[in-house]
Amino acid sequence: MIRIKNLIKDYPMGRETFRALHGVSFHIAQGRLAAIIGQSGSGKTTLLNILGGLDTPTAGEYWLDGKLVSQFDQVDWSHERNHTIGFVFQSFNLVPALSARDNVAMPLIYRRAPLKTRRRLAEEALRQVGLGDRLHHRPTQLSGGQQQRVAIARALVGNPPLILADEPTGNLDSHTGEEIIELLRHLNRQGHTVVIVTHSPEVASQCQEIFRMQDGRLVASEATG
Amino acid sequence: MSWSDALRVAWSGMWGSKLRSLLTMLGVIIGVAAVIVLVAIGNGASQAVSSRIETLGSNLLFVTPGGGTTFTASQVAAIQHELPMTALVVPELNSGGKVSSGTTVGPAALTGTTPQYPALGGISIAYGSFLTAQNLTALQHVAVLGANQALTLFNGSNPVGEHITILGQTFRVIGVLNPVGQGPGASQDNTIFIPLPVAEFLVGSDSLSNIVVKTSSPTAASLADSLLTNLYTNQYGANAVTVASEDQVLSALSATHATFTDLLAGTAAISLLVGGIGIMNIMLVSVTERTREIGIRRALGATREDIVLQFLLESMTISLTGGLIGIALGFGLMRLSPLILKSPAVFSPDSVVLAFVFSTAVGLGFGLYPAIKASRLDPIDALRYSG
Ligand SMILES: Nc1ncnc2c1ncn2[C@@H]1O[C@H](COP(=O)(O)OP(=O)(O)OP(=O)(O)O)[C@@H](O)[C@H]1O
Ligand SMILES: [Mg+2]
Numbered sequence: 001m002i003r004i005k006n007l008i009k010d011y012p013m014g015r016e017t018f019r020a021l022h023g024v025s026f027h028i029a030q031g032r033l034a035a036i037i038g039q040s041g042s043g044k045t046t047l048l049n050i051l052g053g054l055d056t057p058t059a060g061e062y063w064l065d066g067k068l069v070s071q072f073d074q075v076d077w078s079h080e081r082n083h084t085i086g087f088v089f090q091s092f093n094l095v096p097a098l099s100a101r102d103n104v105a106m107p108l109i110y111r112r113a114p115l116k117t118r119r120r121l122a123e124e125a126l127r128q129v130g131l132g133d134r135l136h137h138r139p140t141q142l143s144g145g146q147q148q149r150v151a152i153a154r155a156l157v158g159n160p161p162l163i164l165a166d167e168p169t170g171n172l173d174s175h176t177g178e179e180i181i182e183l184l185r186h187l188n189r190q191g192h193t194v195v196i197v198t199h200s201p202e203v204a205s206q207c208q209e210i211f212r213m214q215d216g217r218l219v220a221s222e223a224t225g
Numbered sequence: 226m227s228w229s230d231a232l233r234v235a236w237s238g239m240w241g242s243k244l245r246s247l248l249t250m251l252g253v254i255i256g257v258a259a260v261i262v263l264v265a266i267g268n269g270a271s272q273a274v275s276s277r278i279e280t281l282g283s284n285l286l287f288v289t290p291g292g293g294t295t296f297t298a299s300q301v302a303a304i305q306h307e308l309p310m311t312a313l314v315v316p317e318l319n320s321g322g323k324v325s326s327g328t329t330v331g332p333a334a335l336t337g338t339t340p341q342y343p344a345l346g347g348i349s350i351a352y353g354s355f356l357t358a359q360n361l362t363a364l365q366h367v368a369v370l371g372a373n374q375a376l377t378l379f380n381g382s383n384p385v386g387e388h389i390t391i392l393g394q395t396f397r398v399i400g401v402l403n404p405v406g407q408g409p410g411a412s413q414d415n416t417i418f419i420p421l422p423v424a425e426f427l428v429g430s431d432s433l434s435n436i437v438v439k440t441s442s443p444t445a446a447s448l449a450d451s452l453l454t455n456l457y458t459n460q461y462g463a464n465a466v467t468v469a470s471e472d473q474v475l476s477a478l479s480a481t482h483a484t485f486t487d488l489l490a491g492t493a494a495i496s497l498l499v500g501g502i503g504i505m506n507i508m509l510v511s512v513t514e515r516t517r518e519i520g521i522r523r524a525l526g527a528t529r530e531d532i533v534l535q536f537l538l539e540s541m542t543i544s545l546t547g548g549l550i551g552i553a554l555g556f557g558l559m560r561l562s563p564l565i566l567k568s569p570a571v572f573s574p575d576s577v578v579l580a581f582v583f584s585t586a587v588g589l590g591f592g593l594y595p596a597i598k599a600s601r602l603d604p605i606d607a608l609r610y611s612g
Contacts, residue, residue: 054524054604075528082526093608095518097241109234110526112227154525 001162001193002028002051007060009046009216020046022216023060028195028209030161033188035204036197038213044197045166047213051195052085052164053077065161082110086155086192088165088184092147094139094154100126101135104153111158125153129183145176152183156192163187166197181206226531235538238511239546249507250547252500253587257551257580259493262558264579265570267486271479284446285345285471286438288453292465296433298421301339304436307456308449313439315341318424318432322392324417326378333374334416335391337424345439348413351375353385353400360399361420368396372404373414391417392427446470490576494583500547501587508540508595519599520607529600536599540592541585548584552577 009021020043028034036044049055050062053069062070065084072080081087086107094103105122113121126132129149139147148168155163165184169177181196181203188194196203204210212220226234239246288304290296298316305314318337323330336342340356343349351372360367368389375384384398396419405413425431438453440446450468457466512519519532527535559570 049605052524054608075530078523078526078528078531081524087524089608093517093521093524095521097237097518106522107525109230110226110522110528110531112230115230 001030001032001065002026002195003063004051005061007047007050007062008058009043009050009055010058020216021050021057024213024216024218026211026218026221028193030193031188031191032193032209033185033207034193034195034209034211035207036195036211036213037199037201037204038219040199042213043216044213046216048164048166048195048197052087053081078110082107082158084160084162086158086160086163088148088151088155088163088168090167090170092139092144092151092171094147094150096139099136099138100131100142100150100153103139103150104157106154107158121157122153125157126150128156129153143176144172145179148172148176148180149183152180152187156187161191161193163192163194165194167199168196169198169200169203177203226527226534231531231534231538232542234535235542238535238539239542245507246543246546249503249543250500250550252503253497253544253547253584254500254551254554256493256497256500257548257584258555258558259496260490260580260583261552261555261572261576262570263489263493264486264576265555265559265572267482267489268571268573271482271486284440284443286440286446286450286453287435287467287469287471287474288438288457289435289467289469290433290465291467292461294461294465296436297431298425298433300433301436304438304453307452308438308440310440310445310449312441312445312449313341313344315339315345315437315439316421316433317342317435317437318421318428319434320424320428322427324374324378325390326384326387327390329378329380331374331377333391334371335424335427336416336418337421337428338418339421342418345437348405349403351401351403352383353398355400356418356420361422364422364426365420366394366396366423367399367420369400369402369418370398371402371414371416371418374417375401389417391419394427490579497580497583497587500584501544501591504540504544504588505591505595507543508536508592509598511539512536512595512599515599516602516607516610519602520604520610523602523604524608532600533596536596537589537592540595541588544584544588544592548581551584552580555580 005025006023007021007025008019008023010017010019024047036047038044046055050057053072057070060070061068064080069077069080095106101119101122104125105118108118108121123132123135126135129152131146131149131153134142134146139150142150163184168184169180172180184194184196185206196207198204209223210221211218301314301316305312315338320335322333322335324333338356339361340358343355355369356367359365368391370378370384378384378389379387384401387398389396389398402413419427438449440449447470450470453468457468522532559572
């Protein structure tokens with residue numbers, strides 16, 4: 001599903017550049033549940049943003065779903081994000097003015113799906129995350145855990161093969177966090193490849209693959225199961 | 226993103242902050258309404274002029290002394306002598322003064338003239354009669370009232386036989402004119418006509434304001450024009466006396482009106498422009514406020530073009546909605562305008578098209594920069610933005 005080779009990311013810092021990734025290579029097979037761990041500032045978010053096409057690598061190659069996406073332009077990437085990737089963010093990133101259903105349906109707008117189809121699929125996705133009775137709530141009328149469920153429903157509504165989650169439990173208490181991880185594991189069992197960035201060893205231990213980052217380098221990777 | 230979805234997003238963006246959208250629209254609303262009303266008013270004025278040209282033809286000549294020359298009543302005979310074609314020659318001595326009916330006092334325009342005056346056309350008698358030859362020879366203090374004068378002095382009742390005081394002298398009312406209404410002849414509604422010799426005494430001067438010549442046809446008028454111009458050029462030198470046909474006078478007036486209309490339309494266009502700047506301002510604020518939303522949309526698959534489309538449609542929705550409200554408001558005001566203006570506003574379909582095109586262009590032109598700015602945001606920065 002994901003294959004990266006010698007990924008380098010430089011950030012310009014005034015006249016200097018700061019190298020956030022020093023040539024990272026790994027492979028995640030289709031259908032796997034992977035965790036990226038490491039200390040703060042080790043480059044996890046930078047890596048995940050590149051995997052999601054929100055950021056472009058300075059050098060290196062990236063194959064996603066068999067395509068060499070490191071060559072993609074913004075239009076190709078927009079299409080790829082829309083069809084292949086579902087995002088879950090630490091800070092939920094829902095649009096405050098829209099209802100839960102309209103938030104969930106948003107990726108389908110950019111697929112030109114008809115309104116009725118979008119509503120039906122969004123309602124289904126919300127039911128799947130246990131929020132079938134909160135269709136018309138605004139994000140501000142939902143708890144943190146519920147907001148993250150809405151975000152997960154939004155990530156799965158277009159049925160993308162890959163789900164990327166950057167510290168999805170970072171803003172939640174441990175109990176609610178567990179529920180969210182359980183949801184992501186459930187999606188993984190349904191066949192989605194899931195990559196989770198996390199600080200929690202507990203979360204990492206539930207994953208089949210663990211990648212440890214340190215100072216912009218991949219220092220360890222282990223696979224179980 | 227499909228067009229209908231982009232429209233839906235744009236509409237809900239506008240609806241989401243109703244008051245702000247309305248305030249933003251206000252500039253466009255006022256601009257469009259102003260274009261429609263002002264163009265209609267300008268049109269009304271120039272149409273009144275041109276319809277008068279059509280009804281009267283161009284058989285009239287106005288001979289006006291100037292540059293040190295003076296005309297007296299004897300000049301009337303001189304002109305008549307000069308012109309071979311059958312022509313009506315009518316002197317006018319214009320002045321003004323206070324008039325009173327005993328109960329009401331007001332200002333009046335005074336015209337001293339001869340019995341031939343109504344034959345020039347444009348006026349007709351409602352009650353009584355116009356000045357007679359005998360009124361003139363006997364220096365009788367009699368007056369014929371324009372419609373408005375009759376109305377203000379006598380409150381609409383038939384004043385024939387009543388007495389009025391003009392500049393301290395008593396006159397008997399012998400006739401009242403029908404209203405002339407709008408157009409350049411409207412001044413006649415406020416005029417009081419008295420015998421020319423009486424006017425000379427009253428004003429204390431026998432110097433005429435002008436002499437009006439009416440010929441049988443436009444051809445005869447242009448012939449008379451050149452004859453009189455020659456005569457006066459020989460007699461007093463060039464340009465001492467102006468000889469102008471009625472259509473020259475009216476087209477000069479018409480040109481003034483056209484300039485006036487352009488000026489009004491220009492003023493209105495400027496207010497539309499100001500409205501556009503208001504839209505740009507609000508759209509820039511909106512882009513900043515919704516930076517995070519833009520990041521989210523990009524992450525979920527929106528292309529830069531989708532973002533441009535969304536914000537451009539939003540600014541166009543605002544300006545077009547404002548334009549439609551402005552058109553409706555303009556129509557409403559136009560209907561009210563006769564109550565205030567006394568000259569009818571003549572609606573011009575062009576102005577609606579103009580207003581519509583202009584407000585679309587304003588939305589497009591002033592929405593483009595904010596929309597492009599929104600689309601250029603880096604998705605990661607946008608997602609990280611906390612506003
Ligand atoms: N836009 C940027 N410009 C310059 N440096 C950056 C930028 N983004 C990240 N960095 C740097 O790159 C390094 C990696 O950052 P990154 O956000 O990937 O860390 P992280 O592993 O996700 O940390 P955390 O666990 O705290 O989220 C950090 O040292 C950070 O300062
Ligand atoms: Mg991070």
